[in-house]
Amino acid sequence: MSLALQDEAPPEDIGARLKLVRQIFGLTQRELARRAGVTNGAISLIEQNRVSPSISSLKKILDGVPLSLADFFTLNFAPTDEVFFSGDELTEIAHQPEISMRLVGRRAKGRALGMLREVYQPGADTGDTMLRHEGEECGIVVSGRLTVTVGPQERTLFPGDAYYFRSDIPHRFRNAGTEPCVLISANTPPTF
Amino acid sequence: MSLALQDEAPPEDIGARLKLVRQIFGLTQRELARRAGVTNGAISLIEQNRVSPSISSLKKILDGVPLSLADFFTLNFAPTDEVFFSGDELTEIAHQPEISMRLVGRRAKGRALGMLREVYQPGADTGDTMLRHEGEECGIVVSGRLTVTVGPQERTLFPGDAYYFRSDIPHRFRNAGTEPCVLISANTPPTF
DNA sequence: TAAATTTGTTGAATATACTAAACGCTAGGA
DNA sequence: TCCTAGCGTTTAGTATATTCAACAAATTTA
Missing domain, CATH: 2.60.120.10 (Jelly Rolls)
Structure with a gap:
């Protein structure tokens, strides 16, 4: 299982970023959803880039990790x-x-x-x-x-x-x- | 006109952040909207925190500045x-x-x-x-x-x-x- | 093997963001 | 003075995000 963000995910690929963060922290969609107070479906859709989450939703989700918005966008996963x-x-x-x-x-x-x-x-x-x-x-x-x-x-x-x-x-x-x-x-x- | 973000705007006050960025770059809501390809009403609502913009909208808007999402959330305006x-x-x-x-x-x-x-x-x-x-x-x-x-x-x-x-x-x-x-x-x- | 649990996904209903067009306000110019 | 142009704001309608509940596939347990 490769976890590099480098090639597969451009900087704006929010879905891949979120998925990678979630996996690095060892959380399932449901577990993260429970901590964040959102539904697992929402997280699934976001990770597939089928929706573009609102800042408030993304913040709630990241609070469940926890991880700040600034860190989320700044993070650059080293090869x-x-x-x-x-x-x-x-x-x-x-x-x-x-x-x-x-x-x-x-x-x-x-x-x-x-x-x-x-x-x-x-x-x-x-x-x-x-x-x-x-x-x-x-x-x-x-x-x-x-x-x-x-x-x-x-x-x-x-x-x-x-x-x-x-x-x-x-x-x-x-x-x-x-x-x-x-x-x-x-x-x-x-x-x- | 004071432009400090320190007290008046907590880190999650997206509206204040956006307004400050816009003002620092000397843009009106309409001008920024035109550059970003969104409506001026949307920017107004966001700056008032009456909506929580989607990542895609926020990105479009910041592209009009231009400013990256990472910089937007990382920026900490000095007193x-x-x-x-x-x-x-x-x-x-x-x-x-x-x-x-x-x-x-x-x-x-x-x-x-x-x-x-x-x-x-x-x-x-x-x-x-x-x-x-x-x-x-x-x-x-x-x-x-x-x-x-x-x-x-x-x-x-x-x-x-x-x-x-x-x-x-x-x-x-x-x-x-x-x-x-x-x-x-x-x-x-x-x-x- | 089969039942039970857990995973991520999906469709219909609801909540929310965004647009388009109007509004009220202020500042200049004739 | 009236007019015009620009500003940010607001409202109703439309597009989109989110929920809720059900689904299929994979893993675990017996």
Whole structure:
């Protein structure tokens, strides 16, 4: 199942956008309709581009996700190969708390990055997450294991593994292991 | 005439957003309707929030501005006091082509700035301009005179005067004088 | 296998957006 | 002063979006 919006959906293809958002959040038409207070039929028709929803309807629906109108129209779903997991991104890394920024996200085009150290206790879960508008995120697992969900992709990362994605894709972090997980993460623009 | 969107219009007040955009671009309801291929009545009703336009209608209307849906919903009109003209922003400036960045936009919160030197011949005019999404712009007039229009405000600047505003507000530069105007301008994120 | 559940789709009825044409208002010009 | 032209608003009619309920296909459960 390919979830790229790139070719198949021009910017104005509201139906495809809505369908993709819904699928990324793992909702059925009926479930989204229930949350949004509209009928499943309406969502079906919108996704088929057989009607052009009113702003008020679209807003109600997006509130059920939830997602803002601005984000809905701004969202530009990266081709999936811009979301990548790898262990070989870290060739020069030393597994210490003090790590220089350049070690991860070499492919980020010279942007300034903020960095922080996170500890996830067993069972910790960021839950369904919001979209952060613009920016990029990356991180390295130092110890323990971390399950990372980015859009349609999910991976469990072990020490030495890394992730890198654009922050406007919905994402979620969980520690499904039995010991604490230490993660060094960075983001742009720097918020910390 | 105050054109701030801040208090009077919550983010979902489509009517106010549309009205403000229309006014900033100096269009009447009828003129915008003509360009967009809709009726002036429709625009009137939308601006009064008496109807919630369909996406297709709103898109048609915004195409008449022109403005993208993403920009329309993303736009956040700064309180007018963030748009300011002044001559006293430049206390430490030397009127030379090579000017260090810190001289202007001291109030910009430490963002990286690009800088360039522009020459406007008499009569030069950037014309109706597009909205650049995100970013800030500033500049100093070195010689000649320059008429700067930013949203609802217009000022003619003389050597030593400066401007500073967010790039997502429509803006226009004109040289209404008889001699060339030299301008040192900066913007973020750096595009040059 | 069959019954039950869940999925997305569809058709008829209703609610709402949009059009077309008028209205009242204000500002200039003869 | 009257006239004309432009502005935003309003009303009745038409086009369209949304609901409600039923449908077929796919998946689950027994």
